[in-house]
Amino acid sequence: MWQYRELIKNLTVAEIKNRYQNTVLGFFWSILSPFLLAVVLWFVFRNIFKQEENFAVNLLVGIMVWRFFANGTFSCLVSVVAKPNLVTRVYIPRQILVLSTALSSLFTSFLEILILLPIIFALTGGIPWTACLFPFAFILYFWIVYGLGLILAALFVYFRDLSQIWDVLINALFFCSPIVYPISAVPYQLVPYYMLNPITRIIFVYRDLLVAGTLPSLNTFLLLAAFGAGFFLFGHFAFQKLQRRFAEAI
Amino acid sequence: MDAITVEKLSKKFRIPHERKTTLFQHLIGIVKQQYAYEEFWALKDISFEIEKGEAFGIIGRNGSGKSTLLKILAKVLYPDAGRVEMNGRVASFLELGVGFQPELTAEENVYIYGSVLGLSRKEISRCYREIFDFAELERFQNMKLKNFSSGMYLRLAFSVAVHADPDTLLIDEVFAVGDEAFQKKCAEKINEFKSHGKTIVFVSHALDTVKSLCQRSILIDGGRAVSAGQTEKVISDYLVLLNGENHNS
Numbered sequence: 001m002w003q004y005r006e007l008i009k010n011l012t013v014a015e016i017k018n019r020y021q022n023t024v025l026g027f028f029w030s031i032l033s034p035f036l037l038a039v040v041l042w043f044v045f046r047n048i049f050k051q052e053e054n055f056a057v058n059l060l061v062g063i064m065v066w067r068f069f070a071n072g073t074f075s076c077l078v079s080v081v082a083k084p085n086l087v088t089r090v091y092i093p094r095q096i097l098v099l100s101t102a103l104s105s106l107f108t109s110f111l112e113i114l115i116l117l118p119i120i121f122a123l124t125g126g127i128p129w130t131a132c133l134f135p136f137a138f139i140l141y142f143w144i145v146y147g148l149g150l151i152l153a154a155l156f157v158y159f160r161d162l163s164q165i166w167d168v169l170i171n172a173l174f175f176c177s178p179i180v181y182p183i184s185a186v187p188y189q190l191v192p193y194y195m196l197n198p199i200t201r202i203i204f205v206y207r208d209l210l211v212a213g214t215l216p217s218l219n220t221f222l223l224l225a226a227f228g229a230g231f232f233l234f235g236h237f238a239f240q241k242l243q244r245r246f247a248e249a250i
Numbered sequence: 251m252d253a254i255t256v257e258k259l260s261k262k263f264r265i266p267h268e269r270k271t272t273l274f275q276h277l278i279g280i281v282k283q284q285y286a287y288e289e290f291w292a293l294k295d296i297s298f299e300i301e302k303g304e305a306f307g308i309i310g311r312n313g314s315g316k317s318t319l320l321k322i323l324a325k326v327l328y329p330d331a332g333r334v335e336m337n338g339r340v341a342s343f344l345e346l347g348v349g350f351q352p353e354l355t356a357e358e359n360v361y362i363y364g365s366v367l368g369l370s371r372k373e374i375s376r377c378y379r380e381i382f383d384f385a386e387l388e389r390f391q392n393m394k395l396k397n398f399s400s401g402m403y404l405r406l407a408f409s410v411a412v413h414a415d416p417d418t419l420l421i422d423e424v425f426a427v428g429d430e431a432f433q434k435k436c437a438e439k440i441n442e443f444k445s446h447g448k449t450i451v452f453v454s455h456a457l458d459t460v461k462s463l464c465q466r467s468i469l470i471d472g473g474r475a476v477s478a479g480q481t482e483k484v485i486s487d488y489l490v491l492l493n494g495e496n497h498n499s
Contacts, residue, residue, distance in 0.1 A: 003368075004365075006365040006369075006370050006371055007362075007365040007366060009365075010361055010362045010365045011349075011362070014351050014354060014358070014362055017353070017354060017358075018351065018353055018354075021353055083349075085345065085348045085349065086348060086349050086366070087326070088321075088326055088344075089326070089342075089344045089345040089348045090324070090326070090342055090344065090345075090348045090349070090366060090367075091324050091325035091326050091342065092366060158271075159271070159272055159273040159276070160271045160272050161272035161273050161274050162273060165273065244328035245328065247321065247326045247327050248263065248264075248327070
């Protein structure tokens, strides 16, 4: 992969340019959409959870976590099929198509977080020092998204209805994660199963680091690293196996 | 040292009786017990070696498997059996302008296509002027590619491709596009590559071009190597094959 770093960089930049090429305003709207979603959800749910501390900020952070997951995995899913020429007409390691897409989603998410920081500052009156550790969580999260993206992209070549299925699952996941409600709303006996969702863990880590200013336990970080390594390794080997017949099936 | 070694290469395609592209169709197929497909050997036991600096032709009728063979050499398709060994930097021209993005400018696309062909940013920058000179498109560097005519598009793609400086070129009739002047330019460039000692694998229907370019060739029919050796001999075998076909029908 290393010898293709130039190509990875070029494709990532091209991906970002394509995404935001409708002038400055297009860029503005795409950044605005998560915040508008947050406003709508805040209006709907603020009365139910009004006793929750920092409900608005936590909601925003939750939406950012979910958006990286939703955008990242979905754009990875179509990344191979969307560029048939780079699969059937020339040889490049096909992971590059997924990686460059995942990296451009990482960039988008990074921009959203950058805009989120002043909002956190305005709403809570400060940004905790633990925000410096945020990039670690961000990178671990990236490997989960990329690993999953590899699996999805490879399967999508063979099963073209996966996009509809995944769309439904992403939305289900939104409501299975503590974004619009606090975890205290989850029935006590279901919490252990609920915590199996890696998104839930990441939302807690993000909120700890960016809002509450508390350090997540080392175990949480190790668990996230394990999730990241697991998803990436599984995704990598599954992709490696499935990509052999890409050119025939695409 | 051989540039390319192919040993007992075979490629099998699965042709489903009914093409299934969704999970839903696969599930229906399992329930109805219709999970059958036919196997079809597109290539069977192909072996040959190509020396460094040699121009090698692959000829055959439509559907004989010659493009499949080239795609395996280009690593686009995965062989089911046998061994392929390639030495040196390989550039495959199964199509020109792979990876071009219509929404980006010509300049950006030159860098993208260059990196698809394995060039580093530095290498592209070094021959950047020459690329646009050769394509005669200096004035259009900052124009978006979607506003290019097909001729301009092709000239730009070809110009990047010839500056890629690979050790081995895999060429599939791509150069049979464009107007006469462009084709002439392409032919000159290929001859120049040959005289610089590049290895060339050439798939074509144009027997005259194969004859003038390649010393050795292979004739493929029905996925098998029917004839191999000196190009003249292989071409006469091919003509016999074609004539035999005509007599039968």
